[in-house]
Amino acid sequence: MKDQLHISEQVCFPVYLFAKEIISQYRPLLEALQLTYPQYLVMMVLWECEEQTVNQIGEKLQLDSGTLTPLLKRMEHKEFVDRKRSTIDERIVNITLTEKGKALKEEAASIPGQLMEAMNLSVEDLLVLKNIIIKISKK
């Protein structure tokens, strides 16, 4: 039996490396928009629905308040979002897109295509990969 504690035998290591590679390919593209990758994910969630609570964003992106609170404050400082505590339930903080945040969507439109080109990926490759991960994750 092969030694499973061998880096070349690891299956999770390539996933870990690939995820880092993706983010590093996004970095220069997103830098032009003053966004990091997690911030870009938040923007995508907000472009779909312009007002959401911290919790709703966190559920969609699988991030907790310990990550999101400071991240959203940085995005507020860059004037992409507003943070307002709900008057109906004061525990809740509503995140809304600013005009600047909405406008950023146009600039971001070319990012998905640019990324695929940068990584030299085909639509087919990505679909196969995505479907396998979704299939595995769903178990």
Place this chain on the structure above:
Amino acid sequence: MKDQLHISEQVCFPVYLFAKEIISQYRPLLEALQLTYPQYLVMMVLWECEEQTVNQIGEKLQLDSGTLTPLLKRMEHKEFVDRKRSTIDERIVNITLTEKGKALKEEAASIPGQLMEAMNLSVEDLLVLKNIIIKISKK
């Protein structure tokens, strides 16, 4: 044409989520060994070859000195590795396993199996995933 800036259309997001999921499944298993996932990767590299430079470890794991230097210091503090500056070339720091570090391999032997069980993954699933990522990454 579909809106590519839609979280559900993203291919990279599932990879990012899956990588985080893997690490979170490793966490409780590795905690018993007092290791984090990146530290576990370093240990695997060292179990293969008990003396390596910071650079060699960094190349294998795709991590730079900004990440590795403090990480290795934490591992030194836990007495899993020794850090010794080379006498031949004083720019180089050699990392070696301590006896405690070598012994940890026995305890770690069950981790790969436990992880697959925890994530409910089959060998087939993982091989397919690994091969696709390697194929895509190699382009």
Place this chain on the structure above:
DNA sequence: TACAATTAAATTGCACACAATCTAATTGTA
């Protein structure tokens, strides 16, 4: 042999990521 270029780590600074805890507000229920 001087000395510029290169190399290996370390350092600094910023931004996640997450566990654990805390605070304040709301809800459920006796």
Place this chain on the structure above:
DNA sequence: TACAATTAGATTGTGTGCAATTTAATTGTA
């Protein structure tokens, strides 16, 4: 209605991850 339980965010602390810079050592070359 009191009041315990729950909920939403914020905070604290630790550990990556990486860009940029720094320091010290070594190498290449005029």
